[in-house]
Amino acid sequence: MPDLIMFRALWTYRGFVWSSVAREFSARYRESLLGAIWSVANPLAMIVIYTVIFSQLMRATLPGQEQQPFAFSIYICAGIITWTLFSEMLQRMTNVFIEHGNLIKKSNFPRICLPAIVTLTALINFAIILALYLLFLAIIGHWPGWLLLALIPLVALQVLFTVGLGILLGTLNVFFRDIGQLTSVVLHFWFWLTPIVYTKTILPPSVQEMMRLNPLEPLIESYQGLFLTHEWPNFAALLPLTLITIALLLIGARFFLSRVGELVDEL
Amino acid sequence: MGVLVVANLSKAYKRYPGKWARTLEWLTGHPRHEKTWVLRDINFRVEPGESVGIVGVNGAGKSTLLKIITGTTRPSSGEVRVDGRIAALLELGMGFHPDFTGRQNVLIAGQLLGLHREEIGTRFGEIEDFAEIGEYIDRTVRTYSSGMQMRLAFSVATAVRPDVLIVDEALAVGDAYFQHKCFARIRRFREQGTTLLIVSHDKSAIQTLCDRAILLEDGVVIRDGPPMEVMDFYNAIIAEKENATVEVGRLQDGRAVTRSGTGEARVESVTLLDEQDRAIEFVNVGQALRLKIQIQAYQELPELTLGYMIKDRLGQTVFGTNTYHLGEPITNLLPGDRRTYVFAFPANLGPGSYSISTALHTQDNHLAANYEWRDLALIFNVINIDRDYFIGVNWIPPEVIVEE
Numbered sequence: 001m002p003d004l005i006m007f008r009a010l011w012t013y014r015g016f017v018w019s020s021v022a023r024e025f026s027a028r029y030r031e032s033l034l035g036a037i038w039s040v041a042n043p044l045a046m047i048v049i050y051t052v053i054f055s056q057l058m059r060a061t062l063p064g065q066e067q068q069p070f071a072f073s074i075y076i077c078a079g080i081i082t083w084t085l086f087s088e089m090l091q092r093m094t095n096v097f098i099e100h101g102n103l104i105k106k107s108n109f110p111r112i113c114l115p116a117i118v119t120l121t122a123l124i125n126f127a128i129i130l131a132l133y134l135l136f137l138a139i140i141g142h143w144p145g146w147l148l149l150a151l152i153p154l155v156a157l158q159v160l161f162t163v164g165l166g167i168l169l170g171t172l173n174v175f176f177r178d179i180g181q182l183t184s185v186v187l188h189f190w191f192w193l194t195p196i197v198y199t200k201t202i203l204p205p206s207v208q209e210m211m212r213l214n215p216l217e218p219l220i221e222s223y224q225g226l227f228l229t230h231e232w233p234n235f236a237a238l239l240p241l242t243l244i245t246i247a248l249l250l251i252g253a254r255f256f257l258s259r260v261g262e263l264v265d266e267l
Numbered sequence: 268m269g270v271l272v273v274a275n276l277s278k279a280y281k282r283y284p285g286k287w288a289r290t291l292e293w294l295t296g297h298p299r300h301e302k303t304w305v306l307r308d309i310n311f312r313v314e315p316g317e318s319v320g321i322v323g324v325n326g327a328g329k330s331t332l333l334k335i336i337t338g339t340t341r342p343s344s345g346e347v348r349v350d351g352r353i354a355a356l357l358e359l360g361m362g363f364h365p366d367f368t369g370r371q372n373v374l375i376a377g378q379l380l381g382l383h384r385e386e387i388g389t390r391f392g393e394i395e396d397f398a399e400i401g402e403y404i405d406r407t408v409r410t411y412s413s414g415m416q417m418r419l420a421f422s423v424a425t426a427v428r429p430d431v432l433i434v435d436e437a438l439a440v441g442d443a444y445f446q447h448k449c450f451a452r453i454r455r456f457r458e459q460g461t462t463l464l465i466v467s468h469d470k471s472a473i474q475t476l477c478d479r480a481i482l483l484e485d486g487v488v489i490r491d492g493p494p495m496e497v498m499d500f501y502n503a504i505i506a507e508k509e510n511a512t513v514e515v516g517r518l519q520d521g522r523a524v525t526r527s528g529t530g531e532a533r534v535e536s537v538t539l540l541d542e543q544d545r546a547i548e549f550v551n552v553g554q555a556l557r558l559k560i561q562i563q564a565y566q567e568l569p570e571l572t573l574g575y576m577i578k579d580r581l582g583q584t585v586f587g588t589n590t591y592h593l594g595e596p597i598t599n600l601l602p603g604d605r606r607t608y609v610f611a612f613p614a615n616l617g618p619g620s621y622s623i624s625t626a627l628h629t630q631d632n633h634l635a636a637n638y639e640w641r642d643l644a645l646i647f648n649v650i651n652i653d654r655d656y657f658i659g660v661n662w663i664p665p666e667v668i669v670e671e
Contacts, residue, residue, distance in 0.1 A: 023364065027366055
């Protein structure tokens with residue numbers, strides 16, 4: 001069972017994975033005066049810009065939420081925060097083997113550590129921003145309560161989906177460097193093809209139908225529902241994404257395991 | 268623990284003719300690449316506690332072989348079996364991050380070697396002491412000199428005794444003091460049963476540390492045997508020119524004699540004589556000796572140099588010179604000309620076995636033209652019959668003066 005060996009190796013090297021995650025954080029802010037504040041600054045800037053532009057300048061309101069002044073902010077943040085987790089993880093995973101090419105060429109360690117480090121780093125970033133967001137919700141009196149538990153399966157599904165896709169693309173990228181470029185282009189389109197900064201209802205019905213082809217759409221919609229209208233996610237709608245995730249994980253693992261030996265020759 | 272077996276190992280790198288070739292191959296399943304073989308059918312076995320040197324010119328495949336043994340690269344076919352933990356001093360300081368302190372880097376580098384946080388913690392003092400970088404341990408690695416980095420890296424890599432240790436020429440870095448310290452540690456590991464694999468161009472390192480040497484040429488093992496014999500063969504290959512030959516004969520005690528060169532001139536005989544012109548094999552310390560070398564030219568040679576070297580049991584050169592440096596150039600040789608040279612000197616050597624190598628070439632060294640190079644042309648033993656007891660390869664008799 002090569003999969004099993006892979007997980008055991010990862011477990012043996014857990015110390016290395018953790019130290020690398022810690023190192024990544026302190027490396028990022030080591031020479032900066034404000035330190036970890038910068039890991040929050042970027043998404044915060046994005047949230048502020050979108051909130052100001054859409055809810056204040058363009059006076060966008062959400063149907064049925066007219067009495068909640070922060071409705072649009074809550075809606076946008078729910079989408080952007082989770083989308084950022086997805087895009088950050090995917091982009092970094094696509095390039096992770098190339099980025100650490102030197103280390104791979106010169107020392108022998110389980111290669112699966114690298115995607116693991118990326119995942120953990122992204123999750124910690126996500127946790128920081130999520131905490132800020134929850135603080136914001138508590139202050140404006142929109143705390144979701146027990147519904148937050150529903151966040152766990154949603155994030156788990158999202159992370160597994162990203163890991164499956166990321167490992168597949170990351171391995172492919174070593175052999176075909178176009179994949180990395182392509183991924184960032186596709187991510188731009190994907191962002192705008194997912195109702196994050198706009199609502200699905202403003203689209204004509206035919207386009208709404210087409211949107212169902214986007215496997216992430218029901219996931220993002222679940223986050224938005226959870227935070228804005230306090231509804232439980234519709235888990236049935238997430239079935240296609242779950243199936244795709246399982247398929248991606250299997251394909252990604254197979255592909256990675258069959259090509260991992262060749263990686264070093266191409267770096 | 269510590270057995271290393273390399274069986275039918277081959278490695279080829281794939282080369283694709285164009286950018287799209289790989290895509291086509293993956294899509295159609297029809298191979299479109301050419302293979303460049305860098306290692307072919309390598310077989311050897313290293314026993315626990317044995318130390319083996321791997322030698323070969325650049326591009327012979329040494330690095331690839333080591334990378335496969337350490338598991339960084341995978342072989343195209345065949346396998347490597349290692350019994351126990353393997354540590355490699357190949358790229359010292361590779362895992363170091365310049366923006367972190369020595370202490371932090373030690374932790375990560377150790378973890379990259381598969382050690383646990385606690386193991387590193389308990390050995391930290393030892394690592395720090397061995398590296399001898401003082402207060403720099405808490406400064407960023409960026410501020411280190413390359414020697415300090417290498418000292419710390421060596422110290423981490425060898426903090427726990429491995430079952431198999433792989434050493435590259437990395438050790439050539441650092442000052443002489445630290446090199447001695449490194450070698451001392453490697454020797455101690457070896458005594459404790461660590462199997463050693465050393466890659467080096469440094470003849471003396473190979474000869475003093477190894478029980479055996481393996482010579483690689485174009486990805487094939489062309490020689491596997493006692494270090495001195497393999498190193499002589501290796502040197503012969505380096506000096507070898509086109510249409511030169513390398514012959515290996517055997518002495519009565521089984522040692523190999525390597526003769527190489529283009530053959531325009533040859534040494535016909537080498538004899539060691541005492542003052543009465545009797546051939547001798549056992550020499551007293553300090554005895555007057557006469558080394559008689561007879562040469563013959565096979566082509567017209569306007570200028571020729573005859574040189575000899577006295578080497579100790581480990582193949583280290585104790586003394587060497589030639590007619591060029593002695594101001595006695597040999598000139599205007601015609602085909603068939605014979606000349607005899609006698610070098611008279613006192614045997615200021617310590618007790619032990621010595622060999623003499625001879626060389627025929629132009630100018631002051633054998634690199635430009637190598638007519639003949641003969642290792643182990645003659646073997647003799649020095650014994651201490653009537654001198655005061657001393658140790659070492661040289662006899663440097665002192666006069667003792669006691670000052671009031």
